[in-house]
Amino acid sequence: MKTVKKTSEYTISQRRDGRYAVVDSNKKPVNGDEKVKILLAAELVTIKAPAPAPEPEVEEVVDAVAEEAAAEDAPAEDAETAAE
Template sequence: MKVLQKTDEYTIYQKRSGRYAVEGADKKIINGDEKVSILIAAGVVKQAVAKPAPVEEPAVDEAPVEEAPAEAAPEEEAVAEEAPADETPAEAAPAESADEETK
């Protein structure tokens, strides 16, 4: 391990893997949030700043477009329900006339 910075309170090492180790004055390894704060304060690593998520607000024009398909859906269902009812008698009519012809 390579010594990067040494103070009275801690020693910062860089491992061969590129990661960092922080050793306290009592020769114990420091981990977790304390280690991160020491590395940031020493300038060894930079703190990542989270980008604020863009807030998407629907435009005024988009709101009615979303409502229109919801209203159209019941009409489509009504048409779909009527279509099989119309087809069933049409299919049954030729079958009945075929039965009558054979008699």
């Protein structure tokens, strides 16, 4: 591993596969959110914003509900005219 940055608090090394390892002053590995914060502060990684989720089509749902309601009302009206 190649040492990229060394401070009194931690050491950042780059592995052969290109990823980074962070070790604190007690020689214990740093992982998770703390590792991400350290790598962001050292400007070695960047975080991409997630792509916005597509919004559901509300109009289609409303149209489908209106069609179902109309279909339910139509046979009831036919039954009333047939009874007369």
